[in-house]
Amino acid sequence: xxxxxxxxxxxxxxEILRGLSLSVKAGEVHAIMGxxxxxxxxxxxxxxxxxxxxxxxxxxxxxxxxxxxLEPEERAREGIxxxxxxxxxIPGVNNAYLLKAAxxxxxxxxxxxEVDAFEFLKLAREKMAVLGMDPKFLNRGVNEGFSGGEKKRxxxxxxxxxxxxxAILDETDSGLDxxxxxxxxxxxxxxxxxxxxxxxxTHYQRLLDYVQPDYVHVLSQGRIVRSxxxxxxxxxxxxxxxxxxxxxxx
Amino acid sequence: MGTRGRERMKQSSLSIDTLREVVRTLxxxxxxxxxxxxxxxxxxxxxxxxxxxxxxxxxxxPVVDISxxxxxxxxxxxxxxxxxxxxxxxxxxxxxxxxxxxNGTIDEQSVGALKQKxxxxxxxxxxxxxxxxxxxxxxxxxxxxxDGLRVRVTESIEKPIGILIVxxxxxxxxxxxxxxxxxxxxxxxxxxxxxxxSEGDADxxxxxxxxxxxxxxxxxxxxxxxxxxxxxxxxxxxxITAGREARLRMASYDLGGGxxxxxxxxxxxxxxxxITFDGLYLAGDGQHIDNHTRVDHRVGPATSSQEYRGILKxxxxxxxxxxxxxxxxxxxxxxxxxxxxxxxxxxxxxxTKPELEIYADEVKCSHGTTVGQLDxxxxxxxxxxxxxxxxxxxxLTHAFAADIVLRxxxxxxxxxxxxxxxxxxxxxxxxxxxxxLLS
Numbered sequence: 001x002x003x004x005x006x007x008x009x010x011x012x013x014x015e016i017l018r019g020l021s022l023s024v025k026a027g028e029v030h031a032i033m034g035x036x037x038x039x040x041x042x043x044x045x046x047x048x049x050x051x052x053x054x055x056x057x058x059x060x061x062x063x064x065x066x067x068x069x070l071e072p073e074e075r076a077r078e079g080i081x082x083x084x085x086x087x088x089x090i091p092g093v094n095n096a097y098l099l100k101a102a103x104x105x106x107x108x109x110x111x112x113x114e115v116d117a118f119e120f121l122k123l124a125r126e127k128m129a130v131l132g133m134d135p136k137f138l139n140r141g142v143n144e145g146f147s148g149g150e151k152k153r154x155x156x157x158x159x160x161x162x163x164x165x166x167a168i169l170d171e172t173d174s175g176l177d178x179x180x181x182x183x184x185x186x187x188x189x190x191x192x193x194x195x196x197x198x199x200x201x202t203h204y205q206r207l208l209d210y211v212q213p214d215y216v217h218v219l220s221q222g223r224i225v226r227s228x229x230x231x232x233x234x235x236x237x238x239x240x241x242x243x244x245x246x247x248x249x250x
Numbered sequence: 251m252g253t254r255g256r257e258r259m260k261q262s263s264l265s266i267d268t269l270r271e272v273v274r275t276l277x278x279x280x281x282x283x284x285x286x287x288x289x290x291x292x293x294x295x296x297x298x299x300x301x302x303x304x305x306x307x308x309x310x311x312p313v314v315d316i317s318x319x320x321x322x323x324x325x326x327x328x329x330x331x332x333x334x335x336x337x338x339x340x341x342x343x344x345x346x347x348x349x350x351x352x353n354g355t356i357d358e359q360s361v362g363a364l365k366q367k368x369x370x371x372x373x374x375x376x377x378x379x380x381x382x383x384x385x386x387x388x389x390x391x392x393x394x395x396x397d398g399l400r401v402r403v404t405e406s407i408e409k410p411i412g413i414l415i416v417x418x419x420x421x422x423x424x425x426x427x428x429x430x431x432x433x434x435x436x437x438x439x440x441x442x443x444x445x446x447x448s449e450g451d452a453d454x455x456x457x458x459x460x461x462x463x464x465x466x467x468x469x470x471x472x473x474x475x476x477x478x479x480x481x482x483x484x485x486x487x488x489x490i491t492a493g494r495e496a497r498l499r500m501a502s503y504d505l506g507g508g509x510x511x512x513x514x515x516x517x518x519x520x521x522x523x524x525i526t527f528d529g530l531y532l533a534g535d536g537q538h539i540d541n542h543t544r545v546d547h548r549v550g551p552a553t554s555s556q557e558y559r560g561i562l563k564x565x566x567x568x569x570x571x572x573x574x575x576x577x578x579x580x581x582x583x584x585x586x587x588x589x590x591x592x593x594x595x596x597x598x599x600x601x602t603k604p605e606l607e608i609y610a611d612e613v614k615c616s617h618g619t620t621v622g623q624l625d626x627x628x629x630x631x632x633x634x635x636x637x638x639x640x641x642x643x644x645x646l647t648h649a650f651a652a653d654i655v656l657r658x659x660x661x662x663x664x665x666x667x668x669x670x671x672x673x674x675x676x677x678x679x680x681x682x683x684x685x686x687l688l689s
Binding site: 084 | 627634636637641
């Protein structure tokens with residue numbers, strides 16, 4: 001589904017990704033771990049198409065097509081979803097409006113008609129129940145005045161409504177209490193299917209107790225330095241990142 | 251000739267002789283003395299020029315030019331009226347008892363419709379008003395006013411009173427004056443909606459004067475919507491006096507117009523007043539919208555709070571100047587001012603200036619102004635959800651305006667304002683997208 005080969009990227013003058021390769025197939029859940037500044041978020045942003053990150057080398061193909069050629073909105077409509085580390089507050093834009101606009105943008109791209117308003121609300125309420133979200137959040141400004149946990153749940157709600165083929169969740173677990181973490185994990189697990197792939201970008205192992213990854217990769221200085229199964233995450237938890245960094249430099 | 255004299259020569263001035271001739275042709279009635287006084291005042295002071303501090307960003311040359319041409323052509327008072335469908339489209343979209351003034355002529359039938367229990371209406375021609383000449387352009391208004399209306403609300407009313415000032419520019423240049431004085435009695439609750447519209451291709455200048463005296467403990471909500479043709483010129487003055495513990499919620503929406511200058515004066519001479527006035531202006535190519543506000547806190551405690559927001563796109567200029575004067579002894583004053591602007595093109599210009607003059611000791615005053623572009627992070631967030639750049643821009647721009655739209659204190663006008671704002675923003679952003687394609 002996603003093939004990243006020798007990806008290099010920088011923001012301004014600082015090079016962040018320095019030859020990263022990763023292959024993700026449908027049905028797989030990958031966890032990308034690593035210390036702060038290792039390039040985890042950059043990878044997520046580059047896949048989503050953030051214009052501040054310049055790709056200076058390598059290729060990214062998604063379902064056989066050159067992903068880097070697409071605008072961010074085209075990537076989203078093709079089924080890529082980025083759950084933001086810091087979801088943006090947009091006062092004055094109703095949450096339901098954004099959800100519906102996002103769903104309709106994708107449907108239009110697929111040659112489908114606009115979503116029926118009644119069906120949309122019904123679906124949104126169902127998904128919100130799974131996430132333990134009060135339906136009143138639909139009528140609030142996007143993330144406006146939401147707590148950290150509410151914002152992350154809102155990201156998962158958007159993901160659930162958009163049913164992406166490839167979901168990248170950037171530190172979705174950070175700053176969550178245990179209830180919110182469980183709710184978010186439930187939302188992610190509900191999306192797991194043989195047709196979908198999920199990339200969890202995370203600093204801590206804790207989310208992986210609730211969402212079991214098939215693969216764990218450790219990022220350091222813009223490259224994947226270790227890959228393994230979920231036991232790697234536990235090893236990291238025990239031994240810390242310093243161990244990986246030393247291994248990478250060796 | 252000194253420098254001042256030369257500058258005066260450069261900026262054309264109102265032809266007082268022609269004005270005097272036209273005023274002489276107007277019917278003799280209760281307005282005659284004030285007309286004569288107004289002409290004398292204009293003769294002495296002229297219209298404001300760029301040399302006047304309060305007018306330095308707004309060149310009134312179009313006002314002078316249109317007025318002079320119209321006066322020279324005889325100062326025709328019986329001007330074309332807008333078709334009834336135009337009027338009906340507005341009055342049917344907003345629930346109110348509508349008073350209609352077309353090209354300066356008060357619609358007799360609408361005056362009748364205004365009359366209800368607790369509302370008294372009279373004409374200046376029957377009961378002359380004391381004009382305050384020192385207010386710029388109010389003198390021109392007084393000199394040429396066909397007739398003015400005084401509306402006294404003595405009991406609380408449920409249905410808003412609407413004042414529709416709607417002009418049509420026919421084949422030739424036209425000038426229209428209108429003046430409405432509102433008095434809201436003690437303890438009375440009332441809603442007002444002021445709507446300005448114009449159509450037609452010829453040059454048109456409208457000059458309006460509105461005053462609201464908010465009685466002791468009265469509760470007044472006032473919404474002003476200006477949706478004139480971008481070809482037309484309007485200057486308007488709104489003067490407010492607030493009684494003891496009076497409450498006023500006011501919001502002003504400049505959504506059209508070519509050259510627009512609004513002056514809002516608020517005078518707080520009794521303690522306990524609580525006044526909020528907000529504004530939104532949307533400007534595109536060729537538009538110039540100037541909002542000057544002034545609050546005089548003469549006694550305390552009292553609260554005044556204002557927030558104006560502007561969205562500017564293309565080659566346009568907007569001005570916001572908010573002045574609050576806290577006079578000596580007005581302790582317990584709480585005055586806040588804010589002006590936020592979204593500049594969607596580098597050709598747009600905003601002059602924003604809060605002015606606080608504080609002569610009292612115990613006061614709480616704050617002001618803040620911002621000028622900025624769209625938030626790139628929010629733009630990316632929306633695009634990452636599949637919304638194209640134009641749609642995302644539209645949403646964020648709309649959200650910026652929405653705060654002020656939602657503050658419209660009269661519930662029944664929000665839909666109408668939203669519809670105009672949406673249409674206007676779509677036009678502005680559409681133009682942006684077209685420019686992107688061309689570049």
